[in-house]
Amino acid sequence: MRSVKILxxxxxxxxxxxxxxxxxxxxxxANQVAEKxxxxxxxxxxxxxNSQNGTNGSSGSTTGSxxxxxxxxxxxxxxxxxxxxKENLTTAETSFTSAKYSEARYAIQQAMLGVELEIGQxxxxxxxxxxxxxxxxxxxxxxTSTGWGWAGLTIYREYNxxxxxxxxxxxxxxxxxxxxxxxxxxxxYAQNTGGEQKWKQTKLHGLRAVIExxxxxxxxxxxxxxxxxxxxxxxxxxxxxxxxxxxxEQIDVEKIRQQLGEK
Amino acid sequence: MKKLSILFLSFLVIIAAQxxxxxxxxxxxxxxxxxxxxxxxxxxxxxxxxxxxDMITGKEVLKLLPAKMNEQAAVAKLxxxxxASGFTGVIIHREWGKESKYSDTAANHNIEMEVISNSPMIxxxxxxxxxxxxxxxxxxxxxxIAGYKxxxxxxxxxxxKYNYDLQLPLNNSLITLKAPxxxxxxxxxxxxxxxxxxxxxxxx
Numbered sequence: 001m002r003s004v005k006i007l008x009x010x011x012x013x014x015x016x017x018x019x020x021x022x023x024x025x026x027x028x029x030a031n032q033v034a035e036k037x038x039x040x041x042x043x044x045x046x047x048x049x050n051s052q053n054g055t056n057g058s059s060g061s062t063t064g065s066x067x068x069x070x071x072x073x074x075x076x077x078x079x080x081x082x083x084x085x086k087e088n089l090t091t092a093e094t095s096f097t098s099a100k101y102s103e104a105r106y107a108i109q110q111a112m113l114g115v116e117l118e119i120g121q122x123x124x125x126x127x128x129x130x131x132x133x134x135x136x137x138x139x140x141x142x143x144t145s146t147g148w149g150w151a152g153l154t155i156y157r158e159y160n161x162x163x164x165x166x167x168x169x170x171x172x173x174x175x176x177x178x179x180x181x182x183x184x185x186x187x188x189y190a191q192n193t194g195g196e197q198k199w200k201q202t203k204l205h206g207l208r209a210v211i212e213x214x215x216x217x218x219x220x221x222x223x224x225x226x227x228x229x230x231x232x233x234x235x236x237x238x239x240x241x242x243x244x245x246x247x248x249e250q251i252d253v254e255k256i257r258q259q260l261g262e263k
Numbered sequence: 264m265k266k267l268s269i270l271f272l273s274f275l276v277i278i279a280a281q282x283x284x285x286x287x288x289x290x291x292x293x294x295x296x297x298x299x300x301x302x303x304x305x306x307x308x309x310x311x312x313x314x315x316x317d318m319i320t321g322k323e324v325l326k327l328l329p330a331k332m333n334e335q336a337a338v339a340k341l342x343x344x345x346x347a348s349g350f351t352g353v354i355i356h357r358e359w360g361k362e363s364k365y366s367d368t369a370a371n372h373n374i375e376m377e378v379i380s381n382s383p384m385i386x387x388x389x390x391x392x393x394x395x396x397x398x399x400x401x402x403x404x405x406x407x408i409a410g411y412k413x414x415x416x417x418x419x420x421x422x423x424k425y426n427y428d429l430q431l432p433l434n435n436s437l438i439t440l441k442a443p444x445x446x447x448x449x450x451x452x453x454x455x456x457x458x459x460x461x462x463x464x465x466x467x
Binding site for chain 2: 099119
């Protein structure tokens with residue numbers, strides 16, 4: 001009797017199950033058609049053929065929408081406009097008088113940024129155009145400044161010839177100085193590390209400096225200047241230490257010191 | 264007592280006026296040096312201006328803070344603005360309670376508030392605030408003070424006693440409130456009396 005009841009129930013449910021399956025199939029078909037129409041419309045509007053993207057319908061539609069984003073092909077970029085120092089000082093004064101301290105602060109920071117960029121440009125101008133056979137790379141010249149704070153002012157120049165390169169940078173910030181002074185002041189840093197000489201103390205134009213050599217990156221000379229500045233020379237494919245030092249000596253360190261206001 | 268207060272207020276006014284004069288002097292120096300092409304001197308004068316401005320701003324923030332907290336009056340003598348602009352940050356300090364030979368609030372039981380600009384702790388606090396699952400575990404709890412997210416940390420004092428410190432990041436500054444002996448709810452209630460939005464406006 002019980003098995004007859006189950007049989008009867010199955011017979012009743014079968015049309016329901018097949019109906020549900022049919023509905024699901026219809027829904028899937030409808031989705032596929034809708035996706036295809038959507039893709040076609042997207043292709044028409046963007047002009048991008050999405051048929052090559054993805055392997056099945058659903059992934060194709062996803063990649064299609066991403067590929068629909070246009071890539072930038074050109075543009076003049078941003079204009080480098082150093083902040084106007086005089087104007088910002090006037091803004092600082094008026095903001096300060098009307099007790100708008102945060103605005104005054106921002107204006108001073110902008111003025112400082114303007115002055116630092118001017119200092120950087122002036123230093124770059126004073127550097128030699130060539131060092132021995134190496135010519136300076138105008139497009140690599142760089143002056144970076146945050147206007148204030150620990151990041152400070154950074155000036156960068158490159159001299160190249162074939163695979164030989166001399167990179168010169170000036171960092172004007174106190175944080176670097178602690179690192180280099182560690183070499184000078186800590187006797188624990190023995191001159192010889194292992195069997196190979198990796199670094200040693202030296203002098204450049206009478207200033208104490210540290211020279212390092214690494215088989216992969218070449219020579220590096222760090223020269224602290226005054227209280228907060230650091231000159232860094234990096235030489236790639238120089239024959240020896242003497243050749244690298246002679247190139248570094250061609251930079252007028254004294255003039256840079258004056259321009260940075262270092263004592 | 265009243266005379267003393269007047270004397271102290273006059274002292275504050277004189278200091279503020281001095282700071283304003285210093286700012287104007289540095290501004291003049293910056294302009295003259297710049298006009299003469301002495302760029303580094305001009306930059307130095309501007310750094311000094313920033314410092315003066317931070318001191319003035321700090322004193323203005325102190326003026327915004329409540330005169331009383333938890334029925335305790337502010338200890339004007341302990342009001343302090345110190346530090347340097349830039350890397351280390353400026354510290355604005357106020358205490359409510361009484362003068363004590365102990366500078367640590369856990370010992371003197373004063374309520375203490377500090378605003379530190381460019382605080383190195385900001386990244387850590389913001390990290391905890393942005394991850395509520397971590398921020399609300401163990402000894403930490405994320406709350407809202409005047410619409411700003413803040414972190415309350417339970418500090419074990421031994422003998423089953425706890426203090427609750429509240430840290431609220433504000434742009435690049437960090438407000439810290441310490442109220443030894445008070446419950447977490449009391450500390451949150453006190454924090455809600457701090458004019459956070461006005462301080463944010465002043466420090467932005």
